[in-house]
Amino acid sequence: MNVLGKIRGPIRWVSVGFIALLAARALSGTVVHLRVYGYGPVGRLEVELFDDKPATVANFLRLMESGSYSNMFFHRLVPGFVIQGGGFRVAPDLSGVELVPHFGTVTNEFSTGTIRSNVRGTLAMAKVPDDPDSATCQFFINLADNSAILDGQNGGFTVFGRIIADPDGLLDFWNSLFKGYGIVDLGEPFSDLPVNYAGTNAPSLGNLIYCDVFPLRVSIASLTSAARVVQWTSAAGLTNVLEVSTQLTASAWAPLATISGTGHTETVTDTNSAPVRFYRVRVQP
Numbered sequence: 001m002n003v004l005g006k007i008r009g010p011i012r013w014v015s016v017g018f019i020a021l022l023a024a025r026a027l028s029g030t031v032v033h034l035r036v037y038g039y040g041p042v043g044r045l046e047v048e049l050f051d052d053k054p055a056t057v058a059n060f061l062r063l064m065e066s067g068s069y070s071n072m073f074f075h076r077l078v079p080g081f082v083i084q085g086g087g088f089r090v091a092p093d094l095s096g097v098e099l100v101p102h103f104g105t106v107t108n109e110f111s112t113g114t115i116r117s118n119v120r121g122t123l124a125m126a127k128v129p130d131d132p133d134s135a136t137c138q139f140f141i142n143l144a145d146n147s148a149i150l151d152g153q154n155g156g157f158t159v160f161g162r163i164i165a166d167p168d169g170l171l172d173f174w175n176s177l178f179k180g181y182g183i184v185d186l187g188e189p190f191s192d193l194p195v196n197y198a199g200t201n202a203p204s205l206g207n208l209i210y211c212d213v214f215p216l217r218v219s220i221a222s223l224t225s226a227a228r229v230v231q232w233t234s235a236a237g238l239t240n241v242l243e244v245s246t247q248l249t250a251s252a253w254a255p256l257a258t259i260s261g262t263g264h265t266e267t268v269t270d271t272n273s274a275p276v277r278f279y280r281v282r283v284q285p
Helices: 054-066 169-173
Strands: 019-023 030-036 043-049 076-078 082-085 088-090 097-098 121-127 139-142 159-165 180-184 193-196 214-215 219-223 230-234 239-245 254-260 265-270 278-284
Touching: 019 278, 043 169, 076 193, 088 139, 230 239, 239 265
Parallel strands: 019 214
Antiparallel strands: 019 030, 030 043, 043 159, 076 082, 082 139, 088 097, 121 139, 121 159, 180 193, 219 230, 230 265, 239 254, 239 278
């Protein structure tokens, strides 16, 4: 990946993005595309969100759907530890940086459902020291196995997702940076700010590493008495299985089409004329 080429020209805010969502492995689960902008080529990650962390995932999706994460950027990168975002964004009028608006605190779910450790490639919620139930909108990606540090601290940091594909080697790339080369120190809360250049000077807005969260859902593109056209944006580099059912039970789903994901819109026509048909996409690494 081309790391340190300054962005030149106007910033295309409408295209800045980090995360997009798709229907997931389990009926109530979710898989997310992570898209990282600012280095030159767009970096991609695929992340599975865990449906047994319901309050945490619901809060994350609500922030996404409300637009709170629009123009968000990563504000902290500590190689060998974490990269963190969700706390700051560029104001809609491009006048400067502002806090990401949120919906209040979320009860800590570290021990809810399956207990998952803060190992490399997992997503977890950040929170205030000495307050286990203080998570709001900030999250981080573990760049190493941090279980010994984070699982027993402050009630445990809730792991609500994991990376299932990293085709561009983003985690290794972030671990290769250091202050003066892709990271600058502007003092708290930006003492470990990731940027897209070498040097220690303060960045312009165009030098930040942006992220966004936006949904990719299975939809019915057209409907006739003889056929239904189903569309979704596929998880790139992964096997996308479109499944169909006549009832919403766990055992009722059957494969309709299997596609190697490209990250673009996929289209499948279902010619079954049954009056009731449900569709979902299951993603396999």
